[in-house]
Every structure is written in C-alpha cells, then in structure tokens.
Amino acid sequence: MNIFRFAGDMMHLLSVVVLLLKIHKMKSCAGISLKTQELYALVFICRYLDIFTGFISLYNTIMKIVFLASAFSILWYMRSHKVVRQTYDKDQDTFRHYFLILACMVLALLVHHKFTFREVMWTFSIYLEAVAILPQLVMLQRTRNIDNLTGNYVFFLGTYRGLYMLNWVYRYLTEVHYHHRWLTWISGFIQTALYADFFYYYVKSWRNNEKLQLPA
C-alpha cells in the first residue's frame, strides 16, 4: 500500500470521526444531509458484500467494518436519537436521491467489467459514491451558517478521493497488472471534481479567516 492510498483512507476515516464527533458531542446534526448519509450506507453495503468471503488483509477488513458501523450509527443518530434527530433540517434536505440510486443502478447494469451480481453491485457502489455528496453540497449551499465541523467533514471527504486519484496514478506507474481500472478512475475523477467549487470557497474562507459560506 502506497502513501497516497493510506493518506486517502485516513482522510476518509477522519471525515467520519469529525462527523460522529459533531453528532455525539454537540448532540447536533445541523447542516448534515441525511440523504447523503443514506447513500453512503448503501455504497458500503453494496461494495463490501465480500467482507466475510474475500479476505485481503486485516487492515482492509477492519476498515470495512469501521465504515459500515460508522455509517449505520450516523443514520441511527439522525433518525432515532431523541435529541439529535430534532436538529436535522429536513426542509433543507430536499434532493431527490432516489433518482441518483436509480440512475446509478441502470448505469451499472449497462456499463461494468463483468456481468455478475457481485461485480454489478460493486460497480453500482462506485457510481453511487461519486454522486452521493450532491445532497450534502446542495444543503451546504442553503445553509447560511456552516459550522467548522461540517465544513471540515466535507473537506476531508473531498480530500480522500483526491488522494485516491494520486494513488491510482502511482499504482498505474509502478504495478504491472494495473491498467484496467478506467471505470473507477472516471468515477473517482467526477467525484473529486464535484468538490472543486466547495474547495475553492473553503480555502478562501480559511485564508481570509472568515466563516465559510457558499454563494447561493
């Protein structure tokens, strides 16, 4: 495992920790899109179908469990915790995420490496992960006061896939059997590109020492 991949995973982990910290300590999920969180839970379920059958390393298995468990605990907090659920801005979270699921499923059925259940579900998870942040980005744009934890959460999440892209370039150059991953690369590129606008305003607010606010 190269440094880009490891740093990417750590950024991903950090984003989840930051979000859980906000929810657990502040007892608030203000500004967080439940729809994006639902999509991520679905992404992890579909991608990690092999969690008990396809052992790669202890690291991989533990990370998979952590991502699945954190995704479901976030969903539980936002939907069932009696204090946290009242801080959820349902009216601001209006993205039609079922259309994303449908579109990604159709695309996965049409464009995949192999037509098997496992492979199509895996491909679906790759497509869905690329666009899962959209409800959250739309919600951020509507939120006048984005708190630091929410801003950092989205920033770490964007950095994660950006580092994965460097990892792909590194692996492409250093590994012999690493040339067939175009499907992941295109999706990963789109996923990272979706954050470009957010990154711009995040860095700008950080440099000017101002509160993060996205233009409507």
Add this chain to the structure above:
Amino acid sequence: ISEADAKDEL
C-alpha cells in the same frame, strides 16, 4: 488479473 487484486481498495 485476479478478482482479489482488483478489489483491494476501500
């Protein structure tokens, strides 16, 4: 290329 090789990323 083996199946496992392609799925070693998270």
